[in-house]
Amino acid sequence: MAVATRKTDIGPPNYKQFLPPIIQKNYGKWAYHEIPEPGVMVHVAESGDKLYTVRAGTPRLLAITTIRAFADLADRYCDGYIRWTSRHNVEFLLTDPSKIPALKKDLEELGFPVGGTGNAISSIVHTQGWVHCHSAATDASGVVKSLMDELFPHFVNMDLPAKLRVAFACCLNMCGAVHCSDIAVLGVHTRAPTIDHDELPKVCEVPTLVSSCPTGAIRPATVDGNASVEIEEEQCMYCGNCYTVCPSVKINNAETDGISIWVGGKVSNARSEPKFSKLAIPYLPNNPPRWPEVVEAVVNIVNVYAQNARKHERLGEWIDRIGWPRFFELTGIPFTKYHIDDFKHAGETYKRSVQLKH
Amino acid sequence: MSEKNRATPLLDELEKGPWPSFVKEIKKESERPMVRDLLGLLERSYEEHIGHWKHGGLVGVMGYGGGVIGRYSDLPEEFPEIAEFHTYRVNQPSAWFYTSDALRTLCDIWDRHGSGLTNMHGSTGDIIFLGSKTEALEPCFADLTEAGFDLGGSGSDVRTPSCCVGPARCEWACYDTLEACYDITQTYQDELHRPAFPYKYKFKFAGCPNDCVASIARSDMSVIGTWKDNIQIDQEQVREYAAGGTDIEAEICEMCPTGCITWNGEQLVIDNSECVKCMHCINVMPRALKPGKERGATILIGAKAPIIGGALLSSVFVPFLEMEPPYEDLKELAEAIWDFWGEYGKNRERVGEFIQRVGLGNFLEEIGLDPVPEMVAHPRTNPYIFFDEELEEDEDE
Numbered sequence: 087m088a089v090a091t092r093k094t095d096i097g098p099p100n101y102k103q104f105l106p107p108i109i110q111k112n113y114g115k116w117a118y119h120e121i122p123e124p125g126v127m128v129h130v131a132e133s134g135d136k137l138y139t140v141r142a143g144t145p146r147l148l149a150i151t152t153i154r155a156f157a158d159l160a161d162r163y164c165d166g167y168i169r170w171t172s173r174h175n176v177e178f179l180l181t182d183p184s185k186i187p188a189l190k191k192d193l194e195e196l197g198f199p200v201g202g203t204g205n206a207i208s209s210i211v212h213t214q215g216w217v218h219c220h221s222a223a224t225d226a227s228g229v230v231k232s233l234m235d236e237l238f239p240h241f242v243n244m245d246l247p248a249k250l251r252v253a254f255a256c257c258l259n260m261c262g263a264v265h266c267s268d269i270a271v272l273g274v275h276t277r278a279p280t281i282d283h284d285e286l287p288k289v290c291e292v293p294t295l296v297s298s299c300p301t302g303a304i305r306p307a308t309v310d311g312n313a314s315v316e317i318e319e320e321q322c323m324y325c326g327n328c329y330t331v332c333p334s335v336k337i338n339n340a341e342t343d344g345i346s347i348w349v350g351g352k353v354s355n356a357r358s359e360p361k362f363s364k365l366a367i368p369y370l371p372n373n374p375p376r377w378p379e380v381v382e383a384v385v386n387i388v389n390v391y392a393q394n395a396r397k398h399e400r401l402g403e404w405i406d407r408i409g410w411p412r413f414f415e416l417t418g419i420p421f422t423k424y425h426i427d428d429f430k431h432a433g434e435t436y437k438r439s440v441q442l443k444h
Numbered sequence: 445m446s447e448k449n450r451a452t453p454l455l456d457e458l459e460k461g462p463w464p465s466f467v468k469e470i471k472k473e474s475e476r477p478m479v480r481d482l483l484g485l486l487e488r489s490y491e492e493h494i495g496h497w498k499h500g501g502l503v504g505v506m507g508y509g510g511g512v513i514g515r516y517s518d519l520p521e522e523f524p525e526i527a528e529f530h531t532y533r534v535n536q537p538s539a540w541f542y543t544s545d546a547l548r549t550l551c552d553i554w555d556r557h558g559s560g561l562t563n564m565h566g567s568t569g570d571i572i573f574l575g576s577k578t579e580a581l582e583p584c585f586a587d588l589t590e591a592g593f594d595l596g597g598s599g600s601d602v603r604t605p606s607c608c609v610g611p612a613r614c615e616w617a618c619y620d621t622l623e624a625c626y627d628i629t630q631t632y633q634d635e636l637h638r639p640a641f642p643y644k645y646k647f648k649f650a651g652c653p654n655d656c657v658a659s660i661a662r663s664d665m666s667v668i669g670t671w672k673d674n675i676q677i678d679q680e681q682v683r684e685y686a687a688g689g690t691d692i693e694a695e696i697c698e699m700c701p702t703g704c705i706t707w708n709g710e711q712l713v714i715d716n717s718e719c720v721k722c723m724h725c726i727n728v729m730p731r732a733l734k735p736g737k738e739r740g741a742t743i744l745i746g747a748k749a750p751i752i753g754g755a756l757l758s759s760v761f762v763p764f765l766e767m768e769p770p771y772e773d774l775k776e777l778a779e780a781i782w783d784f785w786g787e788y789g790k791n792r793e794r795v796g797e798f799i800q801r802v803g804l805g806n807f808l809e810e811i812g813l814d815p816v817p818e819m820v821a822h823p824r825t826n827p828y829i830f831f832d833e834e835l836e837e838d839e840d841e
């Protein structure tokens with residue numbers, strides 16, 4: 087019977103079968119690496135063996151047609167070995183450096199730029215947006231594409247003071263956890279959900295809906311004779327969990343959904359400790375297909391950082407040195423009441439000293 | 445609708461420009477009716493500034509509680525081919541290494557059963573197969589397991605662990621991230637496929653404090669490589685960097701967070717007892733400096749994104765742990781945490797939030813770890829100490 091032979095819980099394939107021979111031989115015995123040109127790394131093993139990596143950016147959303155083309159390139163140049171990075175870049179692993187120019191040319195003809203190494207902007211880690219998610223306040227792929235088209239020179243060159251990591255999430259759930267990025271672009275709902283009281287009793291279970299709300303903002307209520315719910319708007323932080331369990335509670339709003347921008351986070355422990363990104367711009371409109379306001383805002387922040395930061399200084403480290411007042415002054419971004427925290431422990435973020443620049 | 449191509453002037457705009465276009469990617473598979481409907485629906489979203497998906501109902505494969513994300517369109521009449529458009533999370537191999545054959549196998553499976561569209565990769569690390577009908581789920585799963593692949597996690601379970609490239613290609617890896625990731629994934633298949641926790645539990649393995657997988661920001665259990673002894677220095681190479689234009693004083697000594705490096709133009713001296721293993725000096729001079737030889741990892745617990753109690757970074761639990769297979773100590777710690785959090789955690793309460801609710805001190809006591817000063821940025825500043833009742837008796841002994 088089919089059920090008896092059904093395989094389960096086998097887990098992922100063992101990575102060892104996918105490692106190229108040069109890696110198997112020099113596993114854990116790498117001496118150092120260099121970046122001879124943007125998008126190309128050479129790792130030198132203690133044995134003297136050299137492994138060349140060519141990194142190319144992708145839009146993350148890939149057709150199998152493209153993956154098959156990558157597989158063909160891997161066969162042609164890398165004995166079939168290929169990998170992806172944690173930021174949606176694809177990497178080709180070569181032992182023969184003379185093949186690099188031809189591989190780069192093939193990749194660029196396919197439409198995939200080589201870069202993203204060293205003090206550059208690597209691919210933008212991002213989420214699903216309107217392509218696949220129900221609670222998206224904006225599209226992910228479209229904003230990322232619009233941003234990367236403008237930030238492109240910083241992907242193919244290594245012309246920034248340090249690495250600059252940009253991340254995108256399409257709602258507060260932040261799949262991919264963008265909250266520790268140099269620049270985080272975050273879709274925001276700005277109003278509590280609206281409720282279709284006629285439809286709700288037919289498609290949703292009220293107790294499930296009530297318990298779905300993490301802040302307890304939803305209460306059972308009879309509205310126009312329907313056994314429905316009401317939402318305490320002051321308690322709602324627009325997470326969309328209610329919409330997940332009940333399509334009659336509509337979190338998405340074409341007029342008021344938009345995008346916020348956060349800066350100065352990092353995850354690496356280099357020099358300063360990891361830190362969260364902080365609010366730079368609370369709201370920009372959703373303006374597809376190119377989101378010009380968002381692109382302009384991000385490019386501005388990148389430019390001001392590039393002109394002012396010291397070598398090796400990440401965006402957040404630069405801001406820590408110059409102070410937030412100067413960040414707002416240099417970028418020309420208005421500071422508003424929305425920038426001031428009013429959630430739990432907000433008081434810890436107030437300035438409580440007279441160490442100010444005048 | 446799905447028979448013919450609908451005009452997509454707004455999306456077409458995103459085919460232009462130097463960065464690779466997701467619209468071009470979608471169009472590459474548009475001989476499929478399903479993908480034509482996806483383009484139509486997406487164009488509607490671009491016109492109307494709003495998404496057209498809803499959740500609703502659990503879908504999955506038999507015997508698994510996770511690995512498939514159910515997705516339905518709210519315009520099923522207009523776009524019938526994507527009325528159901530579920531995704532699979534397929535557990536990636538450690539550090540995302542593939543052979544061309546493995547990739548083709550995955551493509552062939554997805555060619556047969558779904559949209560032909562993927563994400564390489566989802567933010568947790570899985571290969572994402574984007575969009576298929578409910579009836580395709582079981583046959584696709586059968587083909588995947590036949591080819592040696594399995595589904596990853598979703599819901600309140602162990603999520604698909606991921607790791608950095610580690611010893612496969614990075615000279616700084618302080619332990620074998622690929623093996624640790626594979627071992628933990630295989631050990632906890634049941635916890636991964638059958639949600640039984642209060643909420644999700646993520647493992648991420650980074651080989652050194654650069655943390656290329658952002659484990660400190662994104663995982664409930666962050667395993668970050670580090671070392672105990674002295675940074676290895678090749679003085680000859682340091683002089684080469686200096687000769688080559690690196691300003692050792694400004695770029696290395698002054699940027700070291702603990703000021704523990706000195707340079708006299710000939711010799712670089714590091715006071716290793718003061719070094720906090722931040723990686724800065726090593727990052728700037730990879731040919732000259734290397735992590736020490738006594739290597740292991742720091743274990744940190746509890747990172748999460750803001751929903752709902754606010755974002756958290758992981759915090760130190762075990763300052764230094766040797767990371768050798770079969771990783772008994774790490775597993776013991778994970779299981780002790782699951783026992784306590786599993787019993788007392790509220791529904792949808794991440795372990796980081798749970799620790800804040802019960803207090804780190806109490807949590808440590810329950811899972812049997814001794815408090816050490818490395819666990820805090822500083823001791824408490826408020827005097828509201830809740831003393832245990834037996835405290836005085838203890839002191840009498």
Ligand code: HEM
Nearest residue numbers: 213214218219259260261262263513566567568662749751
């Ligand atoms: C309460 C919090 C969260 C909720 C309700 C939530 C909900 C969702 C939903 C509905 C999807 C499906 C998107 C789709 O394919 O249509 C999704 C995808 C995903 N989520 Fe979350 N999410 C939450 C937090 C997070 C966090 C904090 C992370 C990571 C740190 C995360 C990682 C992911 C990943 C990796 C995916 C796969 C899709 C992708 O990579 O874009 N999620 N989440």
Ligand code: HEM
Nearest residue numbers: 171172173174175202208354356607608609614654656727
């Ligand atoms: C010169 C110093 C560094 C080198 C040579 C280096 C090496 C690497 C390697 C080998 C990868 C690929 C890892 C993988 O995909 O699993 C990588 C990716 C990454 N590293 Fe580092 N690391 C360095 C410093 C840092 C620092 C300081 C940070 C964080 C601030 C960092 C953050 C990342 C991130 C986010 C990725 C993903 C990049 C991508 O996919 O394009 N790295 N790095």
Ligand code: SF4
Nearest residue numbers: 219221222256257261
């Ligand atoms: S960030 Fe929000 S909208 Fe985007 S994929 Fe995650 S849950 Fe969906």
Ligand code: SF4
Nearest residue numbers: 299322323325326328
């Ligand atoms: S959006 Fe979130 S906080 Fe607001 S009512 Fe819905 S579940 Fe509650």
Ligand code: SF4
Nearest residue numbers: 608614651652655656
């Ligand atoms: S985390 Fe460290 S060991 Fe791992 S790839 Fe990044 S730099 Fe290398």
Ligand code: SF4
Nearest residue numbers: 700719720722723725
């Ligand atoms: S690793 Fe960091 S703390 Fe240690 S010596 Fe180098 S720069 Fe200083």
